[in-house]
Amino acid sequence: MRFSAQVKPISYLKANAAEILLNLAEKQEPMVITQNGEAKAVIQDIASFEQAQETLALLKLLALGNRDVEAGRTTPARAAIEKLRSTTTGH
Incomplete structure (x- = not known):
């Protein structure tokens, strides 16, 4: 699994939260959230x-x-x- 394909800025998370949740459940791959270009969090489906x-x-x-x-x-x-x-x- 490559995290580089699933790296998004926090602004993307804020603007696309519902879509991201659907994609997380569908793909079952975690997403790395960045803030000011630095990885800050990982989100994944339950x-x-x-x-x-x-x-x-x-x-x-x-x-x-x-x-x-x-x-x-x-x-x-x-x-x-x-x-x-x-x-x-x-x-």
Whole structure:
């Protein structure tokens, strides 16, 4: 994805907000908004934002899991399954 095709000044955002929102939803590509020639903000459609947040959450869980493995905080699969079974059956 190239952000250079989606760089617009803030004046464009102000004048074309409704059209921009439609395009964001349709293309699902973020837009960089500039002010005085400097990038100041990125806007994107809500579906893409939510997907990105879910992806970040999964990556964080993977990173935490990797830290646990590196620190030796692991349990063999059989033991974990048995513990789950005993918790759900009350044994």
